Amino acid sequence: MQKILSGNEVKSLDQQYVAGEGICSYQLMERAARVFCAWFVQEVPMEKSVSIYCGTGNNGGDGLAIARMLDGKGYSVHVGLIGDPDSGSPDFRQNLQVLPERVSLDSWEKCPSGQVIVDAVFGVGINRPLGGDYQSLVQELNARAALKISVDMPSGLPSDGPAEGDVFRADYTVSFQFPKLSLLAPEHAVFTGKLVVKSIGIDRRYFESFDSRRFFYSGEALETLHKTFPNSSHKGDFGRIILAGGSYGKMGSIGLSTRAALRTGSGLVFCKVPACGVDILQTSIPEAMVLPPGGETEVGGSLETEGIDAVGMGPGLGKGKGAVELVHELLRRYSGPTVLDADAINILGDHPEWLSFLHAKVVLTPHLKEFERLTGIEGKNHFHRMDLARDFVVKYGCVLVLKGAYTLISFPDGQQVFNNSGSVHMATGGSGDVLTGILTSFLGQGYSMKNAVLCGVFHHGHAGELAGSQFGRGTLASDILEKIPESFRHFGIV
């Protein structure tokens, strides 16, 4: 997992690394430019003209090194400078000296407009909103039709806080070593475009002295988080779980959770649904077992949890009297692994006095709106929500999965993990129900809470990528769950 540092910490990380490895900062800049160019040549055909706008700090230094390297690879490159080059950073000035004469160099106003715009004006050094020429440049570039690529950060965007004023709107941001926190905020997606994170080789041990509790997870060592089952295993070893939910007209939700749990490997899945859903489930999912129903059109009655390894509740549940009682009973009486989603979360939001029943084996999976209902607080922005999520889990001792692009997992020890799998095509009805099934399944198989959540959220996103690449905009939640086995295979999980 990659630790996320603040923009201010980047400078000190660089200094420690450069000193520790006995290299100079210019060499580190060379590396950054090299990894950028290696990505660039894969994405941008050689015939495209490239305009690189450079500030005079190290982000601008990266831009100059990139200009030199792209010129060396045969691209037609123009550099537009903004700011006073004589007062530029040492590595910027050194790169200016070695820029080949063939590369056209002008002030930003005179730089010819290329088919590709590379933004190397500001990176993590930004410390105030753009004004004057910087603001004019960014406004002008934003108005141009071109492929736009930011180096490390879109210029104008603070690395650790909300955007204020004008910000460069990139199609791609290639960020070095780790994603800067603000690139992960959904409201900044319009500036970041597609996020690409490229290592510049700074070893993990240089991150240890920084006490950040936020991480970015891209599936590193995913297979080691999984349990292995011997050949002699029987269906009971893969867990007995209950999935509770569904109501008249919303039986599909719990069906999706059930199929997802089965595809994740659950041995036995029992469904607690209302009477109107029994035939639907038994015909559509022959592998599922249906418990005696409590209510006619909404779940009711009680839940027998003897011998059950995990319970997932919420998809399609509704908020009828029976559902409310079931959520209350589950929280009060069941101390095993529990996943609460959708209406189970909304019910909990209506009964804040039940929050004290939450415990270390409960995971809540709200989307942004459900999270607001749960806490009763409207997040001002994603940074505020990150803090609210952390404070919530620390207070109530449970786990919280805040769904969205870069789903944020918060653990009760205060650690927070942004998940880096997923696809825009997952923004479709039922996608969350699939996650509930996956998580309940892993918990039922005896995974630790931490491993179940990391594996579950990652596979959910990865299966979504696989489905998205096959079905594009037509991706269904069913397609996502059908890709779970392929996601397992991809990571060598048998």
Ligand SMILES: NC(=O)C1=CN([C@@H]2O[C@H](COP(=O)(O)OP(=O)(O)OC[C@H]3O[C@@H](n4cnc5c(N)ncnc54)[C@H](OP(=O)(O)O)[C@@H]3O)[C@@H](O)[C@H]2O)[C@H](O)CC1
């Ligand atoms: N390990 C790494 O990730 C590496 C990163 N590299 C690249 O370096 C930049 C960070 O470079 P830095 O020089 O620290 O900062 P910037 O280039 O972003 O900004 C330069 C200076 O600009 C001034 N500033 C800030 N905000 C504004 C503004 N709104 N208007 C005008 N000027 C502004 C500020 O100086 P002041 O004295 O004016 O406060 C900044 O210091 C990083 O993002 C990477 O791209 C390395 O190349 C490799 C290692």
Ligand SMILES: [K+]
């Ligand atoms: K930039």
